[in-house]
Amino acid sequence: MADTPQAVWECLREFSGEVRELQGAHSVTYLNKPPSPLTFYRDWISSNRPCIIRNAITHWPALQKWTFDYLRSCVGYKNVSVAVTPNGYADAVYNGKFVMPEERNMLFADVLDIVEKKKKPPGVYYIQKQCSNLTEEFQELIGDVESHIHWMSEALGKRPDAVNFWLGESAAVTSLHKDHYENLYCVVSGEKHFILHPPSDRPFIPYEMYQPATYQVHEDGSFKVMDEESAEKVPWIPLDPLEPDLSMYPEYAQTKPLHCTVRAGEMLYLPSLWFHHVRQSHGCIAVNYWYDMEYDMRYHYFQLLDSLTKAIEHV
Amino acid sequence: MADTPQAVWECLREFSGEVRELQGAHSVTYLNKPPSPLTFYRDWISSNRPCIIRNAITHWPALQKWTFDYLRSCVGYKNVSVAVTPNGYADAVYNGKFVMPEERNMLFADVLDIVEKKKKPPGVYYIQKQCSNLTEEFQELIGDVESHIHWMSEALGKRPDAVNFWLGESAAVTSLHKDHYENLYCVVSGEKHFILHPPSDRPFIPYEMYQPATYQVHEDGSFKVMDEESAEKVPWIPLDPLEPDLSMYPEYAQTKPLHCTVRAGEMLYLPSLWFHHVRQSHGCIAVNYWYDMEYDMRYHYFQLLDSLTKAIEHV
Numbered sequence: 001m002a003d004t005p006q007a008v009w010e011c012l013r014e015f016s017g018e019v020r021e022l023q024g025a026h027s028v029t030y031l032n033k034p035p036s037p038l039t040f041y042r043d044w045i046s047s048n049r050p051c052i053i054r055n056a057i058t059h060w061p062a063l064q065k066w067t068f069d070y071l072r073s074c075v076g077y078k079n080v081s082v083a084v085t086p087n088g089y090a091d092a093v094y095n096g097k098f099v100m101p102e103e104r105n106m107l108f109a110d111v112l113d114i115v116e117k118k119k120k121p122p123g124v125y126y127i128q129k130q131c132s133n134l135t136e137e138f139q140e141l142i143g144d145v146e147s148h149i150h151w152m153s154e155a156l157g158k159r160p161d162a163v164n165f166w167l168g169e170s171a172a173v174t175s176l177h178k179d180h181y182e183n184l185y186c187v188v189s190g191e192k193h194f195i196l197h198p199p200s201d202r203p204f205i206p207y208e209m210y211q212p213a214t215y216q217v218h219e220d221g222s223f224k225v226m227d228e229e230s231a232e233k234v235p236w237i238p239l240d241p242l243e244p245d246l247s248m249y250p251e252y253a254q255t256k257p258l259h260c261t262v263r264a265g266e267m268l269y270l271p272s273l274w275f276h277h278v279r280q281s282h283g284c285i286a287v288n289y290w291y292d293m294e295y296d297m298r299y300h301y302f303q304l305l306d307s308l309t310k311a312i313e314h315v
Numbered sequence: 316m317a318d319t320p321q322a323v324w325e326c327l328r329e330f331s332g333e334v335r336e337l338q339g340a341h342s343v344t345y346l347n348k349p350p351s352p353l354t355f356y357r358d359w360i361s362s363n364r365p366c367i368i369r370n371a372i373t374h375w376p377a378l379q380k381w382t383f384d385y386l387r388s389c390v391g392y393k394n395v396s397v398a399v400t401p402n403g404y405a406d407a408v409y410n411g412k413f414v415m416p417e418e419r420n421m422l423f424a425d426v427l428d429i430v431e432k433k434k435k436p437p438g439v440y441y442i443q444k445q446c447s448n449l450t451e452e453f454q455e456l457i458g459d460v461e462s463h464i465h466w467m468s469e470a471l472g473k474r475p476d477a478v479n480f481w482l483g484e485s486a487a488v489t490s491l492h493k494d495h496y497e498n499l500y501c502v503v504s505g506e507k508h509f510i511l512h513p514p515s516d517r518p519f520i521p522y523e524m525y526q527p528a529t530y531q532v533h534e535d536g537s538f539k540v541m542d543e544e545s546a547e548k549v550p551w552i553p554l555d556p557l558e559p560d561l562s563m564y565p566e567y568a569q570t571k572p573l574h575c576t577v578r579a580g581e582m583l584y585l586p587s588l589w590f591h592h593v594r595q596s597h598g599c600i601a602v603n604y605w606y607d608m609e610y611d612m613r614y615h616y617f618q619l620l621d622s623l624t625k626a627i628e629h630v
Binding site for chain 2: 004005007008010011012014015018019022037038039041042045046047048154155156157198199200294295296297298300301303304305307308311312
């Protein structure tokens, strides 16, 4: 009976190895054009496999138009929501807490000045508000991209839940996490660096419970971490895939993350429930489309994986 | 540590309950016409949910033409492969062995005589050879049906691996099992009664290892079970869902099988890896299309379920 947790771990290791082999090469596949809705659904969405699609957004006016000067003249006067942190890590574990950024409302022109290093206030600035901020805060820019990706909408039989605009400094990092969305991530300028894990790596990716807190900037420019006092603890991944602490989380060594770079004019299909960590070139501009995932048998299989991991990880 | 198997069982029970809720009603959904390939892929194949489709085969000449007289005149002269058993159970557990039918080559006209009770030899007769016997043994009949189901072939991007012809007596029963095929099961005349379990019920469906054997008929008409001596033991499900032995297999009580009847002119979509047990009206004629399943993440999730079940079931 004492061997049961080991036997379960062995099953989970074999499973994640089999899924890793499905990916084939140790890199993300490139498609040279968007596939038909049916083909995309069958070969990528249903298979829950990432790919990078070329020539899917090359017709967007944004690729030519979105210089900093154009953006400044077009929407520089607007107040936008910006995540400000001392270290570039918004929504990440820091000193034993889950720390969220200061969400500062400021003129978009001022954000551009900071990214262009014309102004140098303390902290790291990242426009990353994932509440469909392209349609909510940057309506003037929608005509330069698309309100939805037609072949994806046809494949899924629905429109995106959110279209988000991203612009930030190279120090801004998105910590390892997963979303319950089918994600089309389009780079307009610069490049994004992704580290990816399939959902089957869940047993080897640590979660801990953390007190939520928020960065606040003092008048002298220093940052303070303030607890969200009434908030309950939240689960988050403490591990940094750039420097994984294998003495603390030895099971992570079982995984083989995929690394990929998405360049200007390319689109990453990031499947639902894939873990991802994101960095970027300085001033990178991107737009992403979040389509809600199907809560079907595969979703429940993932929930099983999650609950099994919790059942055996502390044995 | 002693609680680990119980905790794992609890995870598996919760998982199977969640998947059961996906099915919604406790019956199989009817569609009034074949959906588009994309819709069928997304809502049924990818979701791995069964449905009964009306008006998908009503244009087949077979529905009008395939009387016993027509079949006798058209293909009665041919030798066909027939499964013969003493009790109607081919490929099933009997007296602690996995017993396969005698596969007898006989005139199709003689099979029709037996089903029509013009001849009464000992045993139960069932044309059920699943090696694409419609295209191999009954080529003359293909024009009365279709060589593939065009919207399914388009959805899956491939043709069926096998098209099978089924005709047999009411005593002929197919024991509970699963296949690695997406199955379109079309009833031409009579009706088929299915008992279905989703793949998520795997932990509660018993498998045991059995010596393979085959029925052989003696000259006096009695049946003898002959071991396949050089064959290795095979896993099979000993449980009969019509009379489950819950004292022997108490976990089966966790399941809630779906029952459905597929009538002449209807098509059952039986998703890959669903467990099924089949009975039929006397002389029922059916044609089914087997399309190979995708060996994607969901397949490996099922393999995980299988290996987890084996790891904990004897603890």
